[in-house]
Amino acid sequence: DTGVSQNPRHKITKRGQNVTFRCDPISEHNRLYWYRQTLGQGPEFLTYFQNEAQLEKSRLLSDRFSAERPKGSFSTLEIQRTEQGDSAMYLCASSGTGTDLYFGPGTRLTVL
């Protein structure tokens, strides 16, 4: 499978715990995006990378959120001290020389 992959697919955690999600983009894609989506809403932009550089981060993203793409390949999104309001689907997408975004299946986070 040469599409975007995300792990884990589901994560249930207790409030206050830290969680980390991984995204593996399509191999030749240099741009990688993280979005968050809640029920009935469109994907909400969180951050994006061009190669290993994080070029933009949403103001909606609190200091509890951090994303990395250390070698310009896979990326991780960490949420510290999770809150119930963090419950959502976290989507990763990648893009190459064109403008199309290719999404992974997402990681569904439930914070109890």
Next chain:
Amino acid sequence: RKEVEQDPGPFNVPEGATVAFNCTYSNSASQSFFWYRQDCRKEPKLLMSVYSSGNEDGRFTAQLNRASQYISLLIRDSKLSDSATYLCVVTSGTYKYIFGTGTRLKVLA
């Protein structure tokens, strides 16, 4: 005001109907425009890009009106399989993609 606004619907239409969705955007500097489709509990997938001159792909026609800052999607001869949420997407800057809330379409037999 949201950067990209769509009527959330739902739009319930019979098979064979023609249905149109509109989307407005607030950033006049936006350069690229798209429609994505999202099936229930699935990831969004590109339906079509939207070009200034308008473009068509089979039963789907997209239009862009830069002066009024809106984008439209027309679906002709609706099929049951067209039932999904349609997301309007606009770029902010070169590579930041902003999604609307989506418009739900249900095509009824």
